[in-house]
Amino acid sequence: MKIVLIITLLSLSINSWARGTYQKPADFIAETFQGNTPKKEAIWLSGTVRETVTKILTHKPKGLRVRYWVHKQTSAWILEEIGKTEPITVGFVLNDKKVERVKVLVFRESRGDEVRHDFFTRQFQQASLNPDYKLNRHIDGITGATLSVRALTRLSRVALYLNEQRLAK
């Protein structure tokens, strides 16, 4: 009984949720550009772009295009990938060709939610893409959250790759 009481009291002190929407995608974009949200743009997932994204995700992407927002060297991307059975929505802020910030916006799985914490997403800061479309650094996993970690790592690679394609236009 005491344990239950302690757990209940401790849970009240948590600000973040284990499962749910941590930040609306629109709010993430507005926060990134400090209220001056630029016009939404799109990159089409066709031809070699689609092939490369398929290779990174190890499955075909679901959408026809990916929307992004860009101002000067800063670009913001909202991407989704399935962890075990449900899609995880993640926001990426890239500066030039490096990751500046990663935030899990919506987590729908019932396991593996530790990936939403700053102590995990901080690892992606300053990561860039190698020529083989892998990150230039190792991301330490979380035991029991392997599939969520894998999803976020793949999405960061996709964001960096699509940003390279945008810059190459």
Add this chain to the structure above:
Amino acid sequence: MRTPKLTAVAMMSALLFPLTANASEADLQKQINELKARLDATTEVIESSARTDKPHGSSKVQMGGYGELHYNNLSGKGGAADKTEMDFHRFVLFFGHEFSDTIRFFSEVEIEHAIAGEGKTGEVELEQAYIEFDLNEQHRAKAGVFLIPVGILNETHEPNTFYGVERNPVEKNIVPSTWWEGGAAVSGEFAKGWSYDIALTSGLNLGTGGTTKVRSGRQKVGNAKAESLMTTGRIKWTGVPGLEVAATITNQDDYTQGLGTKNSARLFETHAVWQTGAFALRGLYASWKVNGQTSGYDKQEGYYIEPSYKLSDKFGVFVRYNEYDNQAGDTSQNGEKQQTDIGINYWPHPDVVIKADYQDQDNANNQNQNGFNLGIGYQF
């Protein structure tokens, strides 16, 4: 019947037709803008339709599974038998269903050793079948048959997630993994990186013989005696990437299930998993206090330590030292077992693994099985 290709051609013709008319540059630009707007609107509709689909199809039913084929080539010494066998050790299918955003079902059915039936070597087992409810954003409850929250492998044991063809002997013989019971549990997170599990379930039935290994006391929720239920509590910390530290305690007041003198069984287990870059380290200690047992079976304990190194995304090597004793309460019983494993995993895909290892035993009774094991496993 109009095919999708014909439909697409028809749509494109309709879209492009206005461009065939004679028009000024300004008109053409206007038409291009209109076409862009139409294309955007069409794409929005298609993407919106795709987003409403559930992953892996339109059903709320999810399916998955894992399996592993083993080949053991072991030489027996000191009276131990040789073992040269090919075994499809586990074939498992998961089925899940989402009743709503907050209520879901999960199940796991396993065929062990490929063939089951009277006189056959294998078994068909229902290892998980529970309904889970989200109580709020941080806590959830479940009821049914589920895996006891203990050890490293008991809940996460898909073959591509661990080293070694066979699961380590400490978790197998002491924890004892795979261990599932029927009952109810609550779990959740109470601070950043801190999680808990509390369960009230069916428990062991070690009988009245007084010389039983805990592994033999698993009832597998098949008409299981439930005179004495078991309580389990686990606390886990994953506050740093790559690190997990956890401890579990189970308690059962009467492991004879009312058939003999009332005696308790208690397990304490703790483990740590640390992964930094290509290096990983796993260590686990588990100890049972089984009151009233004789011949040393009143204490059953063991530990292992397993450093590993990933040479690349596809290759990893490991070495593991295991020590356990199901008769640790009496050192004169020669129950101590030691085993060293060394081997390699090859992942041609993150969810497919090919394994090879060599095992060397140094048991106190001098009955050892030494040799190599090969395996292939998968999950999806």
